[in-house]
Amino acid sequence: MKFFIDTANMEEIKEAYSLGIVAGVTTNPSLVAKEKNVSFPDRLREITDLVPGSVSAEVIALDAEGMIKEGKELAAIAPNITIKVPMTPDGLKAVHAFSKEGIKTNVTLIFSANQALLAARAGATYVSPFLGRLDDIGHNGLDLISTIAEIFAIHDIKTEIIAASIRHPQHVTDSALRGAHIATIPFKVIKQLFNHPLTDKGIEAFLADWNSRS
Numbered sequence: 001m002k003f004f005i006d007t008a009n010m011e012e013i014k015e016a017y018s019l020g021i022v023a024g025v026t027t028n029p030s031l032v033a034k035e036k037n038v039s040f041p042d043r044l045r046e047i048t049d050l051v052p053g054s055v056s057a058e059v060i061a062l063d064a065e066g067m068i069k070e071g072k073e074l075a076a077i078a079p080n081i082t083i084k085v086p087m088t089p090d091g092l093k094a095v096h097a098f099s100k101e102g103i104k105t106n107v108t109l110i111f112s113a114n115q116a117l118l119a120a121r122a123g124a125t126y127v128s129p130f131l132g133r134l135d136d137i138g139h140n141g142l143d144l145i146s147t148i149a150e151i152f153a154i155h156d157i158k159t160e161i162i163a164a165s166i167r168h169p170q171h172v173t174d175s176a177l178r179g180a181h182i183a184t185i186p187f188k189v190i191k192q193l194f195n196h197p198l199t200d201k202g203i204e205a206f207l208a209d210w211n212s213r214s
Ligand code: E4P
Pocket: 006, 026, 027, 028, 108, 128, 130, 132, 133, 164, 165, 166, 184
């Protein structure tokens, strides 16, 4: 499983990318809205200048024609832009049009296996099931990852599964076990992945022993 970072914040992207573990970036309108005094295209230029992997940029239009127009403008910013499209009939019409033009797509707001299957058949490069938001309503987001992974394996579907709406480190481990190809993770959770009290304790003990040499 690969790691993407789920943010539009440049400091977070730079810091996470410098760790050598980030293969791509996902943004969404809410994350972009948190970034003040920078236009969306400018921010996408900054991100794609740094990160060579997939950078998801979401369209705002809700009709297929509008999504296609917006998506083409976003895709023209850099070759590694992936157009993020919501899981709706119009969204899938746009995905189909993008796939015919070789533009990569990430179908977002996936909450069922049928939605993932529809998106894959429309030609989506990625589908993004939202774990945390399913857990929030008492469903099991991880079971959805397993179901999608199983269906895609049975039918030899190449669309990749991005585990999204990740809330804590256990979501990351479990997404990997359940067959997600990628987890897109907020910076706060990426930092948590590094931590273990025994690592800190071990470093402290090694240093103390080293410094006590006579
Ligand atoms: C995925 O691409 C989305 O940007 C994201 O993971 C949504 O997460 P949230 O439910 O924490 O907003």
